[in-house]
Amino acid sequence: MHAVEAPAIAPVATRASRAPQLVRRSPPRPTGTLGRLIRLPGAISPTALAAPPQRLIRGPRAQNQIAALEAAVTGNGAVLAAGAVQLWQLARGPWQLALAGDAARVVALGRGGTALLDVELAGAQLLAIPEAAESLALWSLGRPRGKAFRPALGSISLAEGPRWPIAVGWHADAHVQQVSSLVALARGARMRWSVPLPLGDVVVRAGAVTAVQTTIETALPAGVGAVLVICDAVDPTAARGGDLDLRASGATLGAPLVFDGQTAEAALYPVEAKDDFAIAVNSVSGFRIKGVLGFRGRAEELAALLHGRALGDLLPEGALGSEGSITATLRGGKS
Numbered sequence: 001m002h003a004v005e006a007p008a009i010a011p012v013a014t015r016a017s018r019a020p021q022l023v024r025r026s027p028p029r030p031t032g033t034l035g036r037l038i039r040l041p042g043a044i045s046p047t048a049l050a051a052p053p054q055r056l057i058r059g060p061r062a063q064n065q066i067a068a069l070e071a072a073v074t075g076n077g078a079v080l081a082a083g084a085v086q087l088w089q090l091a092r093g094p095w096q097l098a099l100a101g102d103a104a105r106v107v108a109l110g111r112g113g114t115a116l117l118d119v120e121l122a123g124a125q126l127l128a129i130p131e132a133a134e135s136l137a138l139w140s141l142g143r144p145r146g147k148a149f150r151p152a153l154g155s156i157s158l159a160e161g162p163r164w165p166i167a168v169g170w171h172a173d174a175h176v177q178q179v180s181s182l183v184a185l186a187r188g189a190r191m192r193w194s195v196p197l198p199l200g201d202v203v204v205r206a207g208a209v210t211a212v213q214t215t216i217e218t219a220l221p222a223g224v225g226a227v228l229v230i231c232d233a234v235d236p237t238a239a240r241g242g243d244l245d246l247r248a249s250g251a252t253l254g255a256p257l258v259f260d261g262q263t264a265e266a267a268l269y270p271v272e273a274k275d276d277f278a279i280a281v282n283s284v285s286g287f288r289i290k291g292v293l294g295f296r297g298r299a300e301e302l303a304a305l306l307h308g309r310a311l312g313d314l315l316p317e318g319a320l321g322s323e324g325s326i327t328a329t330l331r332g333g334k335s
Contacts, residue, residue: 072329073088073328073329073330074329074330074331075329076329077098077100077327077328077329078327078328078329079325079326079327080104080138080140080325080326080327080328081140081324081325082102082140082141082142082143082319082320082321082322082323082324082325083140083142083318083319083322084139084140085137085138085139085140085177085185085202085203086137086138087135087136087137087179087202088135088136088137088138088330089134089135090129090133090134090135090136093129093131093133093332094128094129094131094332095128095129095133095136095330095331095332096126096127096128096129096330096331096332097125097126097127097129097136097328097329097330097331098125098126098328098329098330098331099121099123099124099125099126099127099326099327099328100123100124100125100326100327101123101324101325101326101327102122102140102141102142102143102144102324102325102326103120103121103122103140103141103142103143103144103149103156103320103324103326104120104121104122104138104139104140104141104326104328105118105119105120105137105138105139105141105185106118106119106121106127106136106137106138106139107136107137107139107179107185107190108129108130108133108135108136108137109133109134109135109136109137109179109180109183110130110132110133110134111132111134112182113179113180113181113182113183113192115183115190115219116130116132116133117129117130117133118153118190118219119151119152119153119155120141120149120151120152120153120154120155120156120157120188121149121151121155121156122144122146122147122149122156123147125151127151135179135180136330137177137179137185138326138328139177139185139319140319140324140325140326141156141157141319141320141324142319142320142321142322142323142324143320143321143323143324144156144159144160144320145160146159146160152221152222152276153188153189153190153219153220153221153222153276154168154188154189154220154221154223154294155221155223156188156320157187157188157221157320158188158221158223158224158294158296159223160320161296161316162316164305165295165296165297165302165305165306165314166295166296166297167187167293167294167295167314167315168186168187168188168189168220168221168224168293168294168315169186169187169188169189169218169220169227169228169291169292169293169294169315170186170187170189170191170206170218170291170292170293170315171206171230171290171291171293171311171312171315172205172206172207172210172230172290172291173205173206173207173311173312174186174187174205174206174291174311174312174315174317175203175204175205175206175317175318176191176203176204176205176206176209177202177203178197178199178200178201178202178203178204178209179202180199181196181197181198181199182196182197184204184206184209186206186218187315187316187317188220188221188294189218189219189220189221189292189294190218190219191206191209191216191217191218192216192217192218192219193209193210193213193215193216193217194213194214194215194216195212195213195214197209197212206291207290210288210289210290211288213289214282214283214284215280215281215282216280216281216289216292217278217279217280217281218278218279218280218281218292219276219277219278220276220277220278220279220292220294221276221294222273222274222275222276222277223296224271224273224277224294224295224296225270225271225295225296225297225298225299226268226269226270226271226294226295226297226298226299226302227253227268227269227271227279227292227293227294227295228266228267228268228269228291228292228293228294228295228306229246229256229266229267229269229279229281229291229292230265230266230289230290230291230292230293230311231244231265231266231281231283231287231288231289231290232265232287232288232290233265233286233287234285234286234287234288235285235286235287236286237286238283238284238285238286239286239287240286241286243283243284243285243286243287244281244282244283244286244287245280245281245282245283246279246280246281246282247279247280248271248277248278248279248280249277249278249279249280250273250275250276250277250278251271251272251273251277251278251279252271252272252273253269253270253271254269254270254271254272254299255270256268256269257299257300257303259306266291268299268302268303268306269299270298270299270300271294271299279292291311293311293314293315
C-alpha cells in the first residue's frame with residue numbers, strides 16, 4: 001500500500017478572523033459518553049450463527065491464506081502476515097483469543113458497531129473477548145522495535161512511528177480498514193460516522209467515507225498531546241454562520257493554533273487526557289471534514305514541525321513494517 005500525497009499545510013495564520021471559519025476558539029466542552037453525537041441506526045437483528053467464526057472480508061496480502069485461516073482459526077492457529085486484516089463474525093461465546101508473535105491490533109465489535117475492545121499488543125497474549133461481541137477484527141501490525149507495550153488503543157502505533165512527529169489518526173487520502181457499516185480502523189485510531197455505509201472491501205479511502213457524512217468521531221489513544229483537525233469550507237454562507245461543531249469526550253482541549261492550507265484549513269489543539277478520548281466533528285453543509293490526527297508532543301513545539309508538511313508525510317500508511325506475523329487462535333464458543 002503506498003502513501004498518497006495530500007495537500008500541504010501552510011504556515012500558521014496571522015489573521016485571527018480565519019479561526020472562526022474552521023473551529024471555535026474557545027475550548028470545546030467535554031461531552032458525556034463516547035458516541036453521543038452519532039446518529040445510530042435502528043436496532044439490528046441478532047447474529048444467528050451456530051457455526052464457528054466465519055471469515056467475512058479479505059484483508060490485504062491475505063488472499064492466498066484464506067482457506068488455511070478458516071480451518072486454523074479454531075485449531076492450531078491462523079497465521080497473519082504483517083499488514084493482513086481479517087474480520088470474523090462470531091457465534092455465541094464466550095471466546096478467548098490466544099496470540100503469539102509480533103504486534104497485533106484486536107477489535108471486538110458489538111451491536112451497531114460499538115467497540116467493546118480495541119487494543120494493540122505484542123507477544124504471547126490471552127484475551128477474553130466480551131460476550132456481547134458479534135465480530136472480531138484482527139490486524140497484523142508487523143514487528144515492533146520495542147518489547148513491552150501496555151495493551152491499549154494505539155499504544156504501539158503512537159510509540160513506534162517511523163519519524164518525528166509521530167502521528168495517529170486519518171486524513172482524506174489515507175486508507176482505513178472498514179470493519180462495520182459505521183466503523184473503520186485508522187492508524188492507532190478508530191473512526192465512527194453518522195450515516196451507515198455498505199460493508200464491501202475492507203480497505204477504503206477515508207475521504208470516500210467522509211464525503212457523505214455530517215459527523216465523524218475519532219477515538220484517539222492516551223499519550224496524544226495535540227490534535228490537528230482539518231476541514232474544507234464547501235458552503236461559505238453556512239461556514240460563516242457557524243456550521244461547525246467540535247466536541248471532546250474524555251479530554252480537555254486548549255485554544256488552537258490555526259493554519260491556512262492551499263485547499264484546506266486546520267487547527268492544532270493542545271490536549272490533556274488521562275486515557276483514550278474522542279474528538280467529534282459535525283457540519284451539516286458548511287464544511288467537509290478532511291482529517292483528525294493525534295500527535296505525541298506539545299502543540300507549541302509541533303507547530304513549527306508541521307510548517308509546509310504534506311499530510312501523507314505526517315501519517316504513514318499500513319503496518320509498522322513488512323516483516324513479522326502473528327498467530328491467532330480462538331478458543332471456546334457454544335453450539
